[in-house]
Amino acid sequence: MWRRLGFLSPAISSSKRQNRIPESLKLVMLFATDAVKDDITASRRPFITFVLGGPGSGKGTQCARIASAFGFAHLSAGDLLREEMSCDSKKGKLIRDIIMEGKIVPSEITVHLIKEAIMSSSADRFLIDGFPRSEENRIAFETIIGVEPNLVLFFDCPEEEMVKRVLGRNQGRIDDNIETIKKRLKVFEMLNLPVINYYSAKGKLYKINATGTVDEIFEKVRHLFGSLRP
Numbered sequence: 001m002w003r004r005l006g007f008l009s010p011a012i013s014s015s016k017r018q019n020r021i022p023e024s025l026k027l028v029m030l031f032a033t034d035a036v037k038d039d040i041t042a043s044r045r046p047f048i049t050f051v052l053g054g055p056g057s058g059k060g061t062q063c064a065r066i067a068s069a070f071g072f073a074h075l076s077a078g079d080l081l082r083e084e085m086s087c088d089s090k091k092g093k094l095i096r097d098i099i100m101e102g103k104i105v106p107s108e109i110t111v112h113l114i115k116e117a118i119m120s121s122s123a124d125r126f127l128i129d130g131f132p133r134s135e136e137n138r139i140a141f142e143t144i145i146g147v148e149p150n151l152v153l154f155f156d157c158p159e160e161e162m163v164k165r166v167l168g169r170n171q172g173r174i175d176d177n178i179e180t181i182k183k184r185l186k187v188f189e190m191l192n193l194p195v196i197n198y199y200s201a202k203g204k205l206y207k208i209n210a211t212g213t214v215d216e217i218f219e220k221v222r223h224l225f226g227s228l229r230p
């Protein structure tokens, strides 16, 4: 059942550049001592699935189905950020500006929100939807939270289909417009594909062809989760 995928073709040759860790994040990592990590991992070791794919590939839709069929808690990084963005604060405004530009919010903000959400849940299995979006995100999560994902799902969808879906989403999102979508697709290719390649090389990636109906795609996902014993 477990398909081990080889390397996907590297999208860019400059992934090293993307690995640079900003000084502010280095400091957070320095203080991510074992005591802090133990917050999450001391009493339990939750089963963690990262759910990746470009904008409109169907991550949120499939996560909702997986959550209800297999008892996972669904944490959408984008939803957590949008909630924080609605606060009338400096941080809220920073997040809004970054999302509007289709860029990636600093890792320490996103990892903190995910950590809080995991800690306030009693679930033993989590879907982390739309994260990590860059190698820097991935390294921050693994350093600060202190665990690696058990499984990484990648919804592989042609750009044309993703654009069509996002433009039809109709949820009033500030980033669901053609200008921002173009930027998000570039960011996905430049920063997210290296993360996908990383987990592929580690044998943790499960790639799903995300074309077809929601039911057809869920059938493939159901097959995978049905074979797991988390």
Ligand SMILES: Nc1ncnc2c1ncn2[C@@H]1O[C@H](COP(=O)(O)OP(=O)(O)O)[C@@H](O)[C@H]1O
Pocket: 053, 054, 055, 056, 057, 058, 059, 060, 061, 062, 165, 166, 168, 169, 170, 210, 211, 212, 213, 214, 217
């Ligand atoms: N397989 C599918 N076929 C057609 N439309 C879909 C499919 N899966 C999701 N959608 C629709 O496409 C839009 C984007 O889906 P969503 O799950 O929000 O994607 P993502 O979280 O990856 O951005 C939504 O309006 C959703 O209803």
Ligand SMILES: O=c1ccn([C@@H]2O[C@H](COP(=O)(O)OP(=O)(O)O)[C@@H](O)[C@H]2O)c(=O)[nH]1
Pocket: 053, 054, 055, 056, 059, 060, 077, 078, 079, 081, 098, 099, 100, 102, 103, 104, 105, 106, 110, 129, 130, 131, 132, 133, 137, 175, 184
């Ligand atoms: O870990 C994350 C998740 C999301 N975002 C930002 O939030 C936006 C929307 O993310 P979401 O996952 O909701 O979009 P989707 O891919 O589902 O359309 C992204 O384009 C980014 O600007 C981010 O910076 N870090």
Ligand SMILES: [Mg+2]
Pocket: 059, 060, 076, 078, 130
């Ligand atoms: Mg989504």
